[in-house]
Amino acid sequence: PDRIPGIVAIGRAIFSRASMLENSGDIKIPVLIVVGSDDRSRPPQEARVMAEALQNARMEIIPNAGHISNLEQPDHVTALLSAFLQEAL
Structure with a gap:
């Protein structure tokens, strides 16, 4: 119970930060986005939005x-x- 305020503060800091997609157009290198099919904190739908925002991204869903x-x-x-890495390097 003593740790709950700290955990809540960390959660708020993480989820209130600015969108990382704002500058995604600047990323030109190959990007691999890996997401679990059952990920509830960052579900595949969010990963798909990120992949579509990047110029050279590939998304893989782990069943x-x-x-x-x-x-x-x-x-x-x-x-x-x-x-x-074999493909990108």
């Missing part, structure tokens, strides 16, 4: 994963990252 898809489906995420 049966939430917000920490890299821990929930590590083999799948690692394969995606490896392939992306």
